Amino acid sequence: MNFLRWQVVGLSGLMFLLAGSLSINAQPDRFADVVVDTAALGNSVFMRTGAGGNLAVSAGPDGLLLVDDQFAALAERIEAALVALPDPAPLSERPLKYVINTHHHGDHTGGNGYFAGLGATLVASQPARVRLLARAPSPDTPLPVITYDAGISIYFNNDRLRLVAMQGHTDGDTAVLFEQANVLHTGDLFFNGRFPYIDLDSGGGVSAYLASQEQMLALIDDDTRVVPGHGPLASKQDLLDTYQMIKKTRRAVEADVDSGLSLTAIQEKGVLLAYKGFAWNFITEARWLELLYRDVVANGSGA
Numbered sequence: 001m002n003f004l005r006w007q008v009v010g011l012s013g014l015m016f017l018l019a020g021s022l023s024i025n026a027q028p029d030r031f032a033d034v035v036v037d038t039a040a041l042g043n044s045v046f047m048r049t050g051a052g053g054n055l056a057v058s059a060g061p062d063g064l065l066l067v068d069d070q071f072a073a074l075a076e077r078i079e080a081a082l083v084a085l086p087d088p089a090p091l092s093e094r095p096l097k098y099v100i101n102t103h104h105h106g107d108h109t110g111g112n113g114y115f116a117g118l119g120a121t122l123v124a125s126q127p128a129r130v131r132l133l134a135r136a137p138s139p140d141t142p143l144p145v146i147t148y149d150a151g152i153s154i155y156f157n158n159d160r161l162r163l164v165a166m167q168g169h170t171d172g173d174t175a176v177l178f179e180q181a182n183v184l185h186t187g188d189l190f191f192n193g194r195f196p197y198i199d200l201d202s203g204g205g206v207s208a209y210l211a212s213q214e215q216m217l218a219l220i221d222d223d224t225r226v227v228p229g230h231g232p233l234a235s236k237q238d239l240l241d242t243y244q245m246i247k248k249t250r251r252a253v254e255a256d257v258d259s260g261l262s263l264t265a266i267q268e269k270g271v272l273l274a275y276k277g278f279a280w281n282f283i284t285e286a287r288w289l290e291l292l293y294r295d296v297v298a299n300g301s302g303a
């Protein structure tokens with residue numbers, strides 16, 4: 001590889017997940033302690049910690065490309081981190097050309113305005129653009145200018161990035177496969193080792209989520225480095241483990257609903273012991289069961 005590829009991976013924003021764009025003036029302390037930090041993973045792949053959805057970066061002769069951009073309040077820190085990549089170069093010499101939004105949530109798109117202002121072209125699936133437009137605070141809000149229905153490829157830094165439109169977390173998700181680097185950014189179609197958040201109110205659903213995970217599993221191999229929307233860097237096996245957890249916990253909730261159990265009774269039973277470790281402070285065991293329950297009641301079991 002004659003170019004450098006970086007991944008910038010931010011630790012989860014946890015409770016900030018749905019906070020949307022935040023003004024640094026209105027919320028001076030919320031991100032005060034967040035350090036956008038870098039760790040090497042080998043083969044010019046690096047990991048960064050911050051807050052909000054995980055980021056991936058391609059840095060090379062064509063310039064910079066960013067997959068997701070976290071919160072507005074972190075944009076300047078992300079920019080500083082981009083400038084400081086190996087062979088530090090100001091953005092005037094190594095421009096940020098594209099920002100790909102994996103979906104519309106604010107912890108993945110909060111930096112859009114800032115980075116579009118630096119000249120980046122925003123790219124997203126058509127349904128994600130519709131949702132970004134619907135919540136745009138003003139007519140001047142920068143929006144994706146390149147969209148796609150099924151997918152699109154971007155040839156950049158001697159790689160082919162395959163953007164594949166999917167659904168499940170919302171109705172406008174994208175998985176990004178860096179073919180040469182063998183890196184997959186899943187967006188929020190994968191929370192590594194955690195119960196996922198599935199945005200049922202933005203067109204997400206458990207069946208579609210599982211179908212998208214199957215599609216992603218078919219795209220990758222055992223050597224693929226998988227950047228989840230939230231959580232630490234992952235492998236194909238990690239994705240498979242989470243997929244199986246979702247399938248099995250959903251099947252259990254379907255059976256409970258079929259036997260007439262209430263949501264409260266299902267929550268009292270809890271998930272199988274093997275899956276209790278997937279709980280985290282944003283999606284607790286009770287909240288995951290509620291999400292599955294809502295999905296099963298809305299779509300029927302076996303949906």
Ligand SMILES: [Zn+2]
Pocket residue numbers: 103105108169188
């Ligand atoms: Zn999300």
